[in-house]
Amino acid sequence: MTVGIISKIHPVRSHSNAAQGGINAALNPDDSWESHAFDTVKGSDYLGDQDAIAIMCSEAPEEILHLEHLGVTFHRNDKGLLGTRAFGGASAARTYYVADITGQAILHVLYEQMLKYDDKIDRYEEWFTVGLAIDDDGRCTGAIMRNIRDGAIEVFRAKTVILATGGSGQIYKPTTNALVCTADGMAMAYRSGAALMDMEMIQYHPTTLLGNGLLITEGARGEGAHLYNAAGERFMEKYAPNKMELASRDVVSRAEQTEINEGRGFPDGSVHLDVTVVPKKRIHEALREIVMVGRDFAGIDITKEPIPIRPGQHYIMGGIKTDVDGRTDIPGLYAAGEVACVSVHGGNRLGANSLLDTLIFGKRSGAHAAGVAKSMNMPSVADSQADDVRNEIQAIIARDKSGGRRVSDIKDELGEMMNDKVAVYRDEEGLKSALEVVKRLQEESKTAWIDDAGTIFNQDVLGAIELGYMLDIAETIVMGAIERKESRGAQFRTDYPERNDEEWLKHIDIKLKDGTPTIEYSPVTITQWQPQERTY
Amino acid sequence: MPNYTLNIRRYSPESGEPAHWEKFEVEMEGHRPVLDAILYARNKVDGSIGIRCSCQAAICGSCGVRINGNPALACNTLLRDAVATAEDGITIDIEPMGNMPVIKDLIVDMDAVHWKKVQRVVPWLIPAGEPPEREYVVPHEAMVDVTQTMACIHCGVCVSDCLSMEADPDFVGPAASAKAYRFVGDPRDAATKDRLVHLAEDPSGIYDCTHCFKCVEVCPKGVAPMNQIMRLRRRATGDFQIKDRNNGYRHEKAFVNIIEKWGTLHEAKLLPDSYGEGLLGKLNPEAQKNLIGSAPTAIRGVLSGKVAPIKVLHHHKLPDQKKVKDIYEKIHGRDERIELNLYIVGEDADALEESAAVAVTEEGTS
Ligand SMILES: Cc1cc2nc3c(=O)[nH]c(=O)nc-3n(C[C@H](O)[C@H](O)[C@H](O)COP(=O)(O)OP(=O)(O)OC[C@H]3O[C@@H](n4cnc5c(N)ncnc54)[C@H](O)[C@@H]3O)c2cc1C
Ligand code: SF4
Ligand code: SF4
Numbered sequence: 001m002t003v004g005i006i007s008k009i010h011p012v013r014s015h016s017n018a019a020q021g022g023i024n025a026a027l028n029p030d031d032s033w034e035s036h037a038f039d040t041v042k043g044s045d046y047l048g049d050q051d052a053i054a055i056m057c058s059e060a061p062e063e064i065l066h067l068e069h070l071g072v073t074f075h076r077n078d079k080g081l082l083g084t085r086a087f088g089g090a091s092a093a094r095t096y097y098v099a100d101i102t103g104q105a106i107l108h109v110l111y112e113q114m115l116k117y118d119d120k121i122d123r124y125e126e127w128f129t130v131g132l133a134i135d136d137d138g139r140c141t142g143a144i145m146r147n148i149r150d151g152a153i154e155v156f157r158a159k160t161v162i163l164a165t166g167g168s169g170q171i172y173k174p175t176t177n178a179l180v181c182t183a184d185g186m187a188m189a190y191r192s193g194a195a196l197m198d199m200e201m202i203q204y205h206p207t208t209l210l211g212n213g214l215l216i217t218e219g220a221r222g223e224g225a226h227l228y229n230a231a232g233e234r235f236m237e238k239y240a241p242n243k244m245e246l247a248s249r250d251v252v253s254r255a256e257q258t259e260i261n262e263g264r265g266f267p268d269g270s271v272h273l274d275v276t277v278v279p280k281k282r283i284h285e286a287l288r289e290i291v292m293v294g295r296d297f298a299g300i301d302i303t304k305e306p307i308p309i310r311p312g313q314h315y316i317m318g319g320i321k322t323d324v325d326g327r328t329d330i331p332g333l334y335a336a337g338e339v340a341c342v343s344v345h346g347g348n349r350l351g352a353n354s355l356l357d358t359l360i361f362g363k364r365s366g367a368h369a370a371g372v373a374k375s376m377n378m379p380s381v382a383d384s385q386a387d388d389v390r391n392e393i394q395a396i397i398a399r400d401k402s403g404g405r406r407v408s409d410i411k412d413e414l415g416e417m418m419n420d421k422v423a424v425y426r427d428e429e430g431l432k433s434a435l436e437v438v439k440r441l442q443e444e445s446k447t448a449w450i451d452d453a454g455t456i457f458n459q460d461v462l463g464a465i466e467l468g469y470m471l472d473i474a475e476t477i478v479m480g481a482i483e484r485k486e487s488r489g490a491q492f493r494t495d496y497p498e499r500n501d502e503e504w505l506k507h508i509d510i511k512l513k514d515g516t517p518t519i520e521y522s523p524v525t526i527t528q529w530q531p532q533e534r535t536y
Numbered sequence: 537m538p539n540y541t542l543n544i545r546r547y548s549p550e551s552g553e554p555a556h557w558e559k560f561e562v563e564m565e566g567h568r569p570v571l572d573a574i575l576y577a578r579n580k581v582d583g584s585i586g587i588r589c590s591c592q593a594a595i596c597g598s599c600g601v602r603i604n605g606n607p608a609l610a611c612n613t614l615l616r617d618a619v620a621t622a623e624d625g626i627t628i629d630i631e632p633m634g635n636m637p638v639i640k641d642l643i644v645d646m647d648a649v650h651w652k653k654v655q656r657v658v659p660w661l662i663p664a665g666e667p668p669e670r671e672y673v674v675p676h677e678a679m680v681d682v683t684q685t686m687a688c689i690h691c692g693v694c695v696s697d698c699l700s701m702e703a704d705p706d707f708v709g710p711a712a713s714a715k716a717y718r719f720v721g722d723p724r725d726a727a728t729k730d731r732l733v734h735l736a737e738d739p740s741g742i743y744d745c746t747h748c749f750k751c752v753e754v755c756p757k758g759v760a761p762m763n764q765i766m767r768l769r770r771r772a773t774g775d776f777q778i779k780d781r782n783n784g785y786r787h788e789k790a791f792v793n794i795i796e797k798w799g800t801l802h803e804a805k806l807l808p809d810s811y812g813e814g815l816l817g818k819l820n821p822e823a824q825k826n827l828i829g830s831a832p833t834a835i836r837g838v839l840s841g842k843v844a845p846i847k848v849l850h851h852h853k854l855p856d857q858k859k860v861k862d863i864y865e866k867i868h869g870r871d872e873r874i875e876l877n878l879y880i881v882g883e884d885a886d887a888l889e890e891s892a893a894v895a896v897t898e899e900g901t902s
């Protein structure tokens with residue numbers, strides 16, 4: 001059996017790099033996985049599946065130790081044992097970290113391991129997946145790739161395929177997500193018939209830099225930073241008197257947005273994050289990246305001045321519906337990481353739970369997929385599938401530039417519209433007009449043109465393909481938001497401001513049926529934690 | 537809003553045309569990064585401009601380029617800073633990084649150079665035996681220390697203008713050396729000596745660096761690769777007494793002895809002392825070639841303005857040799873070598889400023 005890893009950018013450039021704050025696990029003897037699980041369930045506003053959450057939280061300690069043994073340079077306490085920091089929505093300090101480059105450190109160490117097992121893993125770096133190969137029985141038998149270096153289209157046959165393509169933040173503008181987060185995996189699975197789940201659940205992070213939307217890690221608040229409005233009030237006292245700045249993200253983001261909407265923000269539309277209350281030595285040791293972000297991207301010294309911030313699009317809790325082994329609706333196709341929805345995050349993800357989700361369910365998917373692969377023969381893929389992709393790409397390149405719009409213009413319009421209408425506060429009217437815009441942009445994208453006609457590193461044509469992915473997924477996000485007529489987690493409907501467990505304690509699944517997006521419901525798994533009112 | 541002119545180096549291997557410059561006008565706030573301006577040109581004017589980029593936050597390491605001849609990340613170089621170094625005060629030149637073959641426009645082949653070198657330093661942890669049941673117990677300081685090199689985003693910016701690599705393309709180079717320190721400095725790694733022997737014996741290893749400081753100056757993440765190379769050398773010589781065929785060990789000994797004796801660097805004595813009487817003839821020819829090769833590189837560097845001549849080497853006399861003796865005695869008297877951790881930049885900037893002020897007054901009074 002062989003394993004191939006395909007990535008449209010060099011693997012160490014993947015967006016997991018951006019995870020600054022850390023990764024959660026109840027590893028301290030006086031902490032328990034049940035406590036971690038309860039925090040996660042509560043954080044999810046009870047939309048998370050409790051069986052999946054239990055698996056994630058109980059397997060977490062072992063995973064942290066595994067990473068440590070592989071070489072991740074986790075920071076220590078004064079006894080030389082793994083050190084922790086506090087994070088939002090958590091009842092104990094259980095976030096393990098490497099300064100504020102935790103994601104980078106983990107990603108790079110995993111890449112080191114890939115180099116170590118060079119003889120067992122084939123790496124396809126800078127290859128772009130254009131579509132999945134599905135056979136007549138509806139099984140996934142491989143994928144169609146474009147080698148970005150030379151433009152060649154090739155069919156990869158596979159007994160099992162795992163999608164780990166990350167998030168979809170580029171549907172929004174601004175976003176904390178990198179330019180590569182364009183919903184590719186979600187769209188490919190959806191187009192092939194897999195169900196997407198809870199797509200309306202879009203997380204806005206409370207602290208993104210005004211202007212360009214860069215993230216200021218929750219670790220800053222974990223280290224003790226405060227939030228102030230223009231009147232100099234520590235306004236979280238009003239919204240979450242116990243947890244203050246470390247309430248769940250949806251709660252803090254809404255509080256900020258309310259302050260801004262009601263005129264208590266700064267004239268530039270921000271509130272302030274004050275890190276200067278954290279000891280200087282600690283800032284330089286634990287928030288080094290944020291010192292650089294402040295210096296390079298905002299021109300401020302965060303050890304001396306407050307940072308102007310506002311809520312910004314950050315994460316998608318929804319994704320390809322999977323079971324706890326990563327299996328999707330399509331036999332042979334798995335999904336793990338931000339692309340998937342198991343669901344462990346439900347309506348709102350806790351900080352530092354996403355890397356964990358990625359690692360735990362990535363590992364489980366890999367193990368299950370390998371088990372299946374061992375007991376079957378290599379399937380075949382019709383060459384015609386590659387021809388279809390070649391023709392599709394040729395058609396994009398050949399589009400007439402005299403009519404139609406630029407791909408990048410459509411993308412900008414989509415992002416700004418979504419950030420306006422499908423954001424922290426939503427209502428029926430705004431959502432319906434959002435759906436109309438998405439549908440119009442889908443039409444316009446069919447004639448959208450590009451400049452680059454080449455084969456070597458044609459990033460332009462990839463941009464056109466990604467736009468198609470994003471528009472399909474944007475449609476499902478808006479549909480989900482219209483459908484869920486309640487406020488839960490990240491979905492806050494001003495026209496339905498209450499959580500409504502009787503009618504809406506359920507998942508919303510969206511599936512393509514005969515080319516039409518169709519809504520279905522599925523139950524939330526509740527084991528030991530009955531829904532309660534959520535206060536922080 | 538200010539207007540900027542981007543002058544982008546274009547190259548498309550398919551077109552059959554040679555590389556050339558192309559200008560793009562961009563209207564944008566000066567506090568926006570150069571990458572935003574390039575992306576504006578790509579999104580609004582010519583979608584075929586090739587540049588790798590993703591995070592826009594100096595964390596993915598994709599967007600290394602040369603801006604007005606200096607290697608940097610396009611996403612964390614602000615337009616107003618870039619224009620300040622423009623030759624004519626208006627036009628910002630943007631070209632691909634050096635020391636690596638160009639694939640298209642601003643995209644270079646990092647696999648062929650950078651990643652090959654990284655593979656050379658056996659870039660994974662080699663622990664002794666089976667892992668413990670819980671975590672390895674190691675000092676917090678050690679983890680903070682190696683995190684400086686862990687912070688490398690493999691952007692290649694230091695590789696682009698490494699002087700030694702220009703002279704010797706086989707040189708393991710700044711980024712890969714920093715990666716090597718990431719393991720040598722990690723108390724969990726059990727292959728420290730082997731790693732150091734390889735790096736010291738390799739004719740294009742750690743002794744191939746000419747201390748031009750370029751990599752320290754340009755690295756966007758404060759990895760300070762040259763400092764890591766120096767620390768690797770100190771580990772190789774001081775801790776493991778590795779008497780390498782490149783004469784790094786003897787060179788260091790000679791350097792230390794000359795300073796102890798003269799209080800200043802007596803360059804004329806350094807070479808013969810490093811090689812000892814009659815040793816020159818027994819030298820490994822490869823090392824000899826390198827040694828001779830490295831001198832003109834350094835000089836070329838100074839002439840081209842790439843290397844700031846290091847002031848400290850230009851003291852010709854030291855008034856009070858006793859002070860030097862005192863320093864040596866103090867250092868020799870220590871049980872443990874104190875490693876200067878440069879990772880926590882500015883941690884005690886105020887304290888440092890203070891102590892510098894004290895040092896100045898002390899000098900003034902003596
Ligand atoms: C700024 C920021 C800070 C964060 N901080 C934290 C934190 O502190 N703690 C935490 O737990 N989480 C954090 N998160 C969330 C977390 O980082 C992500 O959810 C997680 O890293 C996603 O990992 P992934 O493996 O699913 O996707 P990614 O790391 O994004 O990887 C996706 C991979 O898929 C490849 N790919 C995508 N499409 C294609 C295609 N068409 N063809 C081929 N390859 C493709 C990409 O090249 C890439 O290699 C943060 C997120 C952001 C944006
Ligand atoms: S200091 Fe050494 S490694 Fe760094 S750029 Fe100069 S020659 Fe290269
Ligand atoms: S050492 Fe610095 S400049 Fe060199 S590759 Fe790493 S981050 Fe880039």
Ligand code: FES
Nearest residue numbers: 590592597599611
């Ligand atoms: S775009 Fe990621 S480092 Fe510049």
